[in-house]
Amino acid sequence: MTLDDLRAFVAVCEAGNLSAVARDLSRSQPAVSQHVKRLERETGLVLLERRPRGVSPTRAGEILYRAAADGLAGIDAALRQLDELRRGxxxxxxxxxxxxxxxxxxxxxxxxxxxxxxxxxxxxxxxxxxxxxxxxxxxxxxxxxxxxxxxxxxxxxxxxxxTLPWVLAVRTDDPLAHREKITLNDLATIRHIELPEHSTSRLRLESHLDQRSVRLTSTMSAADWDTALLLAELGLGHAILPALPGWQDDIVKLIPIPDLPPLxxxxxxxxxxxxxxxxxxxxxxxxxxxxxxxxxxxxxxxxx
Known part of the structure; x- marks a missing residue:
C-alpha cells in the first residue's frame, strides 16, 4: 500500500469514474485500476463496485476512503510546509x-x-x-x-x-426609517430585494418566513449582500440581510428584525x-x- 495507491483510490471515490481520474493524473485507466486492485489485495475486500455510470465505494471502500482522505490532507499540509522550509x-x-x-x-x-x-x-x-x-x-x-x-x-x-442579527436595510428617507425595530408583519409590505439564489442566508430566511406564513413581494434580486445594500441605497427596494460588521452609511439605515433567529x-x-x-x-x-x-x-x- 503506497501513497500513490491511496491518492488514486481517493480520487476515484470522489470522481466516481476511473477514466476521469486517469485523465487528471495523466495515466492510463488500467494503471489507475491497478492502484485500486493492489489495495483490494492487501485488505482482502472489494473496495469499489460498478455502476451504470462509473463506480462507487463499497461499505469497506467508504471506510478506507474517509481514513485515506483525512490522512492525505495532513500529509499534503506537511509536504507543503516542508517545501516552504526548503525554499525559505x-x-x-x-x-x-x-x-x-x-x-x-x-x-x-x-x-x-x-x-x-x-x-x-x-x-x-x-x-x-x-x-x-x-x-x-x-x-x-x-x-x-x-x-x-x-x-x-x-x-x-x-x-x-x-453571530449576525437580521436587519432591514432602508433609505433614511423611507417611511420605515423611523422605526426602532421591524416586525415580521411589517415585512409583508416591503419591496423585497432577494438575496442570491441557493445561498444559505436566503434559504434560512425563506425557511423562517415560511414557518411564520410571511410572504414577501420581490421585484429584484442581488448577487451578494453588498449589491443588495447598494440597491436599497438607490431607493429601489428593501433588503433583508445579516448585519455586516464595520458597515456604516449615512444614506441607508439598518433596522433590527428581532423575530428572525440570527445567523x-x-x-x-x-x-x-x-x-x-x-x-x-x-x-x-x-x-x-x-x-x-x-x-x-x-x-x-x-x-x-
Missing part, C-alpha cells in the same frame, strides 16, 4: 470565501496578519455560497473557508466565530488538527479583529 518562504494559507466576506469580516484582520507574517502568502479563492466554499475545502483547494455554520457538515469541521458564521476546515500553524494563526487573527455590527440603539421614551 514564509508559508501559504489558502482561503475560500466571497468578496463581501473579505471586505466586511476580514479586512482589518488581514492587515494585522500581514504585519505579523510579512513573508506569508495568502491565496483567496472566490465562491459565492457556503456550499461551494465547503466543496473547495473538501477538494483540498483551500485550507479554510468562511461559511454559514450548520449546513452540510459532512467531511468538514466547523467552528462558530460570529451563525465562522470557519470550516477539513480537520483542524491538520491545519498548519500559519493557517490556524490566520483564523485566530481574523476572529480577534472582528467588529460588532453597527445597529441603531433604542431611543429613550420621553414623558407621556
Amino acid at each position: 518562504v514564509g508559508g501559504t494559507v489558502r482561503i475560500v470565501t466571497g468578496a463581501t466576506t473579505v471586505r466586511h469580516f476580514m479586512a482589518e484582520g488581514i492587515a494585522a496578519f500581514r504585519e505579523q507574517h510579512p513573508e506569508a502568502s495568502l491565496q483567496f479563492v472566490t465562491a459565492n455560497s457556503t456550499r461551494r466554499c465547503l466543496a473547495a475545502v473538501r477538494a483540498h483547494e483551500a485550507d479554510l473557508a468562511w461559511v454559514t455554520i450548520g449546513s452540510d457538515q459532512e467531511g468538514v469541521e466547523q467552528r462558530p466565530s460570529y 451563525s458564521t465562522g470557519w470550516a476546515a477539513r480537520r483542524w488538527t491538520a491545519l498548519t500553524p500559519l493557517a490556524t494563526d490566520f483564523a485566530t487573527t481574523i476572529q480577534t479583529h472582528l467588529h460588532k455590527p453597527q445597529l441603531p440603539s433604542p431611543q429613550p421614551q420621553g414623558p407621556r
Whole structure:
C-alpha cells in the first residue's frame, strides 16, 4: 500500500469514474485500476463496485476512503510546509470565501496578519455560497473557508466565530426609517430585494418566513449582500440581510428584525488538527479583529 495507491483510490471515490481520474493524473485507466486492485489485495475486500455510470465505494471502500482522505490532507499540509522550509518562504494559507466576506469580516484582520507574517502568502479563492466554499475545502483547494455554520457538515469541521442579527436595510428617507425595530408583519409590505439564489442566508430566511406564513413581494434580486445594500441605497427596494460588521452609511439605515433567529458564521476546515500553524494563526487573527455590527440603539421614551 503506497501513497500513490491511496491518492488514486481517493480520487476515484470522489470522481466516481476511473477514466476521469486517469485523465487528471495523466495515466492510463488500467494503471489507475491497478492502484485500486493492489489495495483490494492487501485488505482482502472489494473496495469499489460498478455502476451504470462509473463506480462507487463499497461499505469497506467508504471506510478506507474517509481514513485515506483525512490522512492525505495532513500529509499534503506537511509536504507543503516542508517545501516552504526548503525554499525559505514564509508559508501559504489558502482561503475560500466571497468578496463581501473579505471586505466586511476580514479586512482589518488581514492587515494585522500581514504585519505579523510579512513573508506569508495568502491565496483567496472566490465562491459565492457556503456550499461551494465547503466543496473547495473538501477538494483540498483551500485550507479554510468562511461559511454559514450548520449546513452540510459532512467531511468538514466547523467552528462558530460570529453571530449576525437580521436587519432591514432602508433609505433614511423611507417611511420605515423611523422605526426602532421591524416586525415580521411589517415585512409583508416591503419591496423585497432577494438575496442570491441557493445561498444559505436566503434559504434560512425563506425557511423562517415560511414557518411564520410571511410572504414577501420581490421585484429584484442581488448577487451578494453588498449589491443588495447598494440597491436599497438607490431607493429601489428593501433588503433583508445579516448585519455586516464595520458597515456604516449615512444614506441607508439598518433596522433590527428581532423575530428572525440570527445567523451563525465562522470557519470550516477539513480537520483542524491538520491545519498548519500559519493557517490556524490566520483564523485566530481574523476572529480577534472582528467588529460588532453597527445597529441603531433604542431611543429613550420621553414623558407621556
